[in-house]
Amino acid sequence: MDNSRQPLRIAFFGLLGSGNLGNHGSLDAMLTFVRTRHPEAEISCICAGPEEFERQYGIPAVAITWYQEHGAGRTRLGTAARKAFGKVADLVRMPLLLRGYAVVIVPGMGVLETTLEMRPWGWPYAQFLMTLSGRIVGARTAFVNVGANVARERSVRLLYTWGARLASYRSYRDEYSRDAMRQMGLDTSRDQVYPDLAFGLPEPADPAPVDRAQRTVGLGVIAYHGTNADRDRADEIYASYTAKIVEFARWLVDEGYRIRLVTGDPSDLSVVEAVSEDLRRTRPEQAESRLVTEPAESLGELMAQLAGTDVVVASRYHNVVAALKLSKPTISISYGTKSDVLMEQMRLAEFRQHIQSLDVQQLIDQFRALEARTTAVVPALRAKNAEWAAELDKQYDVLSAALFGSDRATLVSERGE
Template identity: 70%
Template sequence: MGRGRPPRIAIFGLLGSGNLGNHGSLDAMLRFLRASHPDAEISCVCSGPEELTRQYGIPSTAITWYQEHGPGRTRLTTVVRKLYGKLADLFRMPRLFRRYDVVIVPGMGVLETTLELNPWGWPYALFLMCVSARMAGAKVAFVSVGASVARERSVRWLYTGAARLATYRSFRDELSRDSMRVMGLDVSQDEVYPDLAFALPDPEPPEPSQRSRRTVALGLMEYHGTSADRGRSTEIYAEYEAKIVEFARWLVDEGYRIRLVTGDPADEVVVNAVLDDLRRTRPALVDSRVVREPAASLGELMGQLAGADLVVASRYHNVQSALRLSKPTISISYATKNDILMEGMRLAEFRQSIRTLSVPRLIEQFRALEARAGRIEPAMREKNTEYTARLEQQFAVLSKTLIDAGPAVRAGRP
């Protein structure tokens, strides 16, 4: 960094809370940093510092004062602590980011509004981080991030303000870059690269199996809609759960072996719903045809998917991981980003919106996918080779422009 000492790098994001997709982006970034910059001092500023330190052995700090200190004993004291935390963060964050030369936001949908979102939660924290880091003279990098057009004026202002302060920006698809352009950000110099998780290595090959049944990985998601659907969130979830349970019954009745997979701890409610239904309606089949082994990382999830013949999933990184492994996949898409993944792999016909999910159509798509699997997989492997090469190019750019280029200039200085 031009200072005669190792670079100090912070990785910033909603990490340590159990979301496997976010951790996959972290895993890919850590692999790059440790291979190309082994002397770098790496730490994390994240939403679950204790869990992240336990898993990765990396020094970690909470993003906000409230995350660090927790709620009060009553509802009133919790509200007071939240309000105090917003004020405290105005002073805490600038002091925190003085420690670093570079702050990296690795992948993730950090500029999205596809799920329920409070503007004074993540959007505010992201904006305050960018302001604090640039004031301290640190470079900020948004690397292969996802974005969508924010309808709420406050969220739009916070997201575009944070992005303008970044030293380096890249997006994981054209839609994300176009979304930021629509919101008023100049993206003419910003590149599009694949999702960081496409840089993860292949998992260990599964043990040879004597099973005669074909295995379907069924990715589940606790879906309640977006912020605009708060009044109907319970109804939206109930409709999705009923349909996914119906499809699971069909798979069991047709003789398939099901592996239930998720991407976030919240998804366990759907797992339980499927298992409870099958135990009640198919008691003689459920134990022999349904497998549930929770994964602690995206790498473990990929290892489970490696043993599947076909994948049907909703969460973005369930779909992405299946495509990364060249598995014939159907996306029950909760956002356009899922559709873009499928289009990139030339699987656009094998997708449905989670909002209008039709089980009969899903069964038709499943049968068509299974019949064409042998022709689909070679094209998927070719695309994965292309994605890996593109990400290697981006890592070289990051080294050149962020880590090897020397210190940044503090905000307000020439």
Template identity: 65%
Template sequence: MSTAPRIAILGLLGSGNLGNHASFEAMLGFLREQHPDSPITCVCSGPEEVRRQYGIPSMSITWYEPRRAGRGRLSSRAAKAFGKVADLVRTPLWVRKYDIVIVPGMGVLETTLQLRPWGWPYALFLVFLSGRLLGTRTALVDVGANVTRELSIRWLFGTTARLATYRSYRDEPSRQALATMGVDVSGDEVYPDLAFALPRPPAAPGAPSRTVALGVMAYRGANADRDRSDEVYTGYVGRITEFARWLVDEGYRVRLITGDPSDQEVVSAVVDDLRRTRPGLADERLVNEPAASFGELMDQLAGVDLVVASRFHNVLAALKLAIPTISISYAAKNDVLLAETRLAEFRQPIQSLDVQRLIEQFRALELRAPQLRPEIEHKLTEYTDALGRQYGELSSALFGPVRRHRIHALIKEA
């Protein structure tokens, strides 16, 4: 009698990033519905939080992560260096215990934000190399990717993708990025982001409330901006605060939303500025209620009329509710999503954000909102159908008979 495959879900989870958790929740829902007998473990950056929130066994991706607290700079560097070596042994030891390792969505092959090669790229490579050697099936499902200039990261990401049993992407630019990095993507498919498979809350009843969700992020640029990250951050905060002032002055109620705990510093900057410059309006017209989950974020958005946001999954959550949205885009994935939902004209790059143009876009979006909502709803139906097809492909690719590589038999069970 065969046993159900043992599954590990791998990702940057447990640190409070709502978008990563949305992808995880969608994959967890699929596995529990379609493969309920398979035991699931999460391998992540915050195992304690994942255990608390989802009630499943969890462990750290790296040897170093659980040991980082309380270390000085020198001891931290030494521990990190030792950890890279330790993970050469630790990673295959845990990978061999699973039949399938799945990376669900997320921008795991992206460098749109600052990233070091010997962090996540190295850890991901070790997992997929171990999977190939030990016969564990590995999957990159609806992942995001971009072409990076840093050769070490480019090699790690490209090699990781080539080692995968199954690959799919959340947009065509991600697929083309892997092709540019030398990966044969001829058999790979593009599907909507996994978060589109999540249920959505009912729409809030009643007439428009003149409430706008303003999504902020602690943006400090990409890898190329490391030397000027403070300058990038200060410029972004100044412009987003200027737009928040305009919204308040125009009589809108502003709900501040985020996607990661680091974004709270921008929220604080906006709130402090408005309390100083608009003392009679700030407390009345600002709503600051941080969401603890993607579902809670959607609950909050159900009561707004329009959204202006940067975080990809803030934009996605709004579109999931068919709310007309402006994207202050920090990556191509934002632009692709807006184009697919007939909102291409309502975006501009975060690096050159123009507040006056943003105001003009906002006014145009408000005027056209009634016509745009049905078009977004139509696209959402297409997304749901496409994800259903992908789930069938995943089951075929990953849940067939498991044939372990002979190297796996040479390693005794711990």
């Protein structure tokens, strides 16, 4: 491709446009990088929700798969037939989509994880097909600061490793993710680790004010149904988690705290409704003044909301990331090792619990202990944020050289100091 004659065409690829704020936070960071350092680039997106994506960003977008583009059939049999046909059609469709792009970027996200329910012929297959198609048509593909874990299902493991092996550039958001890919058989000796892309986002321009008269707790919830291994217990897991969050919310209100409920995905609204309905029924006098629920369309908006809190207790990974980015004392109710690793990096390992063994009394004890340590925790978080912002700035130099520089022969980057 002669870049002196035509603009550099870049596509972002991922589960975008579906309302997941964490995914969009990673995208926002990469968009800023591309627009700042490579303003000549023409940008588009291949994503899960192209119409919503175009509405929100004003960037041209197309569906990842043929089935997403054409929709379900009129009957169950018709839908099944369309899905089967789509998997075959995508073998031709994906290379055609990528033809003409110089670079395809997967911006952060847990794209190599299995911490939530998924099917191998959904996202894992689509992702593998993308990197394969990139090789076929000559587009460089990049996994930038992504998350990973060791997949139990052989089909998912193979699709993840094959897809990652075909990529032009790979980096991970923590050592755990890189090690997981190594354990699954990928040569990661030249892959690098950098902080989650969301730590490169700017501070909120218009943050919610902190009410010093009444302490506010950011309570981040998730509609959690377990992993692939928990499909038979999905409803039970969801009900147990929701009941415990409701119990903790009651305690917060009884202790005089105001609660700001936050989410990371549209599905989480069911838990928000459960908490809200319970407090209005059991604490009607306090619910109106001590419960705040406002929608957020981006991780930036979520961060602006959390800026007005004193302490954060959150389940979704990027709710935790957003709180820590703001140097808020944070407790993680973790559904994956990624959250545990992050809390360890922030020296808050004692302030976490696993979501499936959540103990409300222990959570209350952790909350009280964290509040008592606020004056020591906040400066430490600020120092770590400054360190990680500098690391991400270094990575942007690496990305520019590896993906957009004049010497593009060495595609899987080696970190330059």
